[in-house]
Amino acid sequence: MTISGQAPREASAMSDLDSQVPYWDAAAATKTFTHPLHLPWLDGIGRHAAILDYGCGYGRTMADLRRSGFDNLTGVDTSPGMIARARRLHPTMRCAVLDAPPALPCPDAGFTAVLLFAVLTCVPGDDAQHRLIGELYRVLRPGGVLYVSDLLLQHDERNRSRYESCAGRYAGYGVFETGDGAVCRHHSRERLSTLLSRFETVGTRTIPVPTMNGHTSTGIQILARKPAAT
Template sequence: MADLDSQIPYWDAAAATKTFTHPLHLPWLGGINRHAAILDYGCGYGRTLQDLEHQGFDNLTGVDTSPGMIERARLLHPAMRFTVLDEPPLSPYPDAAFDMAVLFAVLTCIPTEEAQHRLITELHRVLKPGGTLYVSDFLLQNDERNRIRYDRCATHYDNYGVFETDDGAVFRHHPRSWFPTLLSDFEARGSRHITVNTMSGHESTGIQLLVRK
């Protein structure tokens, strides 16, 4: 994965200060066995895994490209399993190792389409047949601040929706039409729009998707 699609120095520097806010939609978890093997890819400091634990799930694994994020996760959640990814998007797990994978606000951190496809291919590999992928991410925003950012970066990154932040990161917001293409190897099970705060505190529109292998 190219440096642009991992940005490890940025995430290591941000590990102690950033707060993640994408919510779990509890009705989507109702039919999942509480002993199911769940992978949180791009787990950060383990916030979503903690939410899953609070719902009774007990077989939880988190992976992230950022050693700083994993260090924070291990301090906050010493009983959980966390691994730093050495060669993202590849993970150290065998085929069909997990019943479910969650991918919360990770695609926004991967600007290029090629890298996003590689990640989804890896998640497809480690999910069992019939396994569930739960995606939560950001849609294109319609406010002036974001439109200016998209326009400024569109030519340089050859992708409308990619933008640079004041603190040195490159992120991406997505048209809704992108997700069926990206997740074409999965069967759609659910979709919902959400309102969520970004790491900088701006209210934004997001999307959550539930798909099945």
């Protein structure tokens, strides 16, 4: 698989709202990501299996995987700033800027597992989310797993107010603006189930997650399997 080191903006298959590269480039040096990696979900995967971290950020989850013995890891992200930080922190890791998200320059069925950690929350559009999940389905081998970690709709007053104030500006309840300029999305369980309808759900966990801006939200992790070929 060949992935180039720079992302031409005109080639992007997503709208600016669904990639927000300038925001993530500016945030690359300061944000800390916290979604936990539940390693028992990967117990059945060989340590040499090909694993993709889509939206790898600065390589935190890839580093966790490597410490656990996985040695065939690829990370991609839309943000050159995030990838630059990843390369500084983990110079031997294979990670690169994604040229035309969500398209991946790799063949069908090339990965045994794909991680999608706190990515859907950063891709607020319905169509963009469906294209992303479809592309990950394509690159997973039959029987491979997609490990999603994201945020559910929150029910506190602060979040409800954000959802309601943005409802007329963006399509879909749960889309909101952060105080520092990002547009994000929280999801109902039904929405996530719809997105993953082509997969078989293997496991689900509900967890508290510290957010990148210092709050605590209810997160969800889903392990989904691409059906084996028949």
